[in-house]
Amino acid sequence: MTYFLSKIRGNIVQIDSWDGTSFNLILDEVHEKDVALIYAFPRFPVQTYSLAKFFQK
Numbered sequence: 001m002t003y004f005l006s007k008i009r010g011n012i013v014q015i016d017s018w019d020g021t022s023f024n025l026i027l028d029e030v031h032e033k034d035v036a037l038i039y040a041f042p043r044f045p046v047q048t049y050s051l052a053k054f055f056q057k
Helices: 002-008 018-029 043-055
Strands: none
Touching: none
16 A cells, blocks of 8 residues: 555655654654554554554644
């Protein structure tokens, strides 16, 4: 999906692993008008929920 979105619009970022550096990247790069598409496996509900709440704010 990242590939096709990057053909339509620039500055598409895919994060495919979750660690402390990923969260710092998001904090530094996210802006008010950015959009997040979050796909996750059921085995990571806490991380997915916290990421979704962050983007909601």
